[in-house]
Amino acid sequence: MRFLEKLPLRRPRLAARTARPGVPLSPTERLVRLELLAPGAQLQRRRSVLRRLLTLLVGRRRLVGTAALALDVVVVPATAAQIRHFPDNTQLGRIRFGAFPMAMLDGRAIRLGEHVRILNQKNTVVPPASVQGRSLLVAYQASKRDDIATIWILSDEEFRALHRRR
Numbered sequence: 001m002r003f004l005e006k007l008p009l010r011r012p013r014l015a016a017r018t019a020r021p022g023v024p025l026s027p028t029e030r031l032v033r034l035e036l037l038a039p040g041a042q043l044q045r046r047r048s049v050l051r052r053l054l055t056l057l058v059g060r061r062r063l064v065g066t067a068a069l070a071l072d073v074v075v076v077p078a079t080a081a082q083i084r085h086f087p088d089n090t091q092l093g094r095i096r097f098g099a100f101p102m103a104m105l106d107g108r109a110i111r112l113g114e115h116v117r118i119l120n121q122k123n124t125v126v127p128p129a130s131v132q133g134r135s136l137l138v139a140y141q142a143s144k145r146d147d148i149a150t151i152w153i154l155s156d157e158e159f160r161a162l163h164r165r166r
Contacts, residue, residue: 084123086139086152092162095151096135100128105140105148113147120153 096104101112118126137159143149154162 084152084158086162087141090139090141090152090162092137092139092154092159092166094135095138095140097128097131097133099132101147103148111147112151113143113145113149116148116151118151118153121155121158126153 093106095106098104101114101116103110103112112128116128118128118131120126131153137154137156139152139154139159139162140148141150
């Protein structure tokens with residue numbers, strides 16, 4: 001940390017530079033002249049105003065904090081229970097992942113496609129190595145080359161609901 005104390009502070013040299021016709025100002029000089037980039041005391045003054053405003057809104061009345069908490073309570077369950085939509089040609093089954101690209105689907109050996117997408121219950125992509133050796137309920141789509149192109153890992157409830165619909 002001592003080496004930082006010895007480093008000179010770099011500040012724009014505004015005193016030496018005046019606006020001359022035909023010579024453009026640097027972006028930093030322009031911001032300082034417009035007082036958008038406040039040097040020294042002005043910056044401290046603006047920080048204290050923001051602190052007072054934040055204290056008023058959150059600290060004393062707790063209005064913003066309470067509203068944010070209420071919004072969080074309402075929004076989180078709605079997003080947690082998102083409904084996934086599956087294409088019409090989706091099939092259901094139980095898959096046991098082996099060493100990539102091999103797997104067992106409902107007791108028969110299959111080959112996963114080169115660019116297979118495995119999506120978990122949150123609809124995020126899962127690498128094939130993370131599901132190796134696991135047996136899961138899935139919805140899947142076969143490609144035109146008779147390999148599996150997309151796999152959705154299902155919860156028990158999703159599997160039952162999709163099984164009833166088909």
